[in-house]
Amino acid sequence: MDITHIRYFLKTAELLNYTHAAEQLFITRQSLRQAIAAMEAELGQPLFTNMRNKLALTEYGAYLAASGMQVIAAFDRMQEGLARLSRSQTMLHVGFSVSLFPFILPETESILRAFRAAFPHITLDVEHLENDQIIDAVSRGELDCGCVIQMPCRREGSVMRRFAGFDAAIDFSDSSPLSGKKEIMLSDLDGIPCIGMGSLEKTLHPVYTACQEQGLTLHYTPTISTIDAFYQIQHGLAVGFDIYKPDAPGYYPQHTAHLAGYSWEMGMLCAEPSRDAGALHLFCAFLEQAYQQRMKGTHP
8 A cells, every 4th residue: 555545545445436536647547547556455345335336435435535535644744844945055064083983983974975975955964073162162052973983972952863882991011900801890990090091071971070079080182083093002001991892903802891880872962952953963974874774784
């Protein structure tokens, strides 16, 4: 059953005459009868009775007539909205965190090209920024949205559209006092030099809050350079807040332990309210689908 068949049925239900309905639908009477018969076969129930060449609705036909009007009205509103959207040129200001590259979302450029081809009326103004910079820019309304990785928290003026979640981990070297641990408590990090993908106050806000509540002192420094982070960790200069992702290149289970009670989320941080909610929804849905396809081993 498709939307055209429902329109055919509703016109027939209105006029209760195949010939008159077919004329107003600009199709043949035979085509109309075949469409109604196909609907009845799919439903397994009759929609009309025909007594002495007089059509009447069955109980199934009466139900479809009532609910079908709502379906058609909603479909027409959707088409009108799409038409208005296609007539207008929209610009989205989008940020991508440099912390997502190269391991979490490496195919961004191909995804953006695919989106621009699919929705030419939406112009993307794309910036690659630090994780904290995107969080600030979205909260100030300078970006419509930003693809970030963060520890889950509520933020004033924005909403997170989550694409994926990861357990939190701590990376360390053989010489670290954490070496040999399989699970790390936040208190184990007290006084140890730490690095991560953004500030405690923003990217790792739950850790920041817990430190305030528990009176812990983390010697923490944000770093956006993956190479610099690897160097510091491998040479025992710091331990690193990381995602627990065994399939990532360079993952060494003997040098990684779960951080108990903490997790990461990756997704689109969106300004709320949005300046163009329709275009923003399209973009976020497209990016989420592309990411899920990547996780399944296919590409957009």
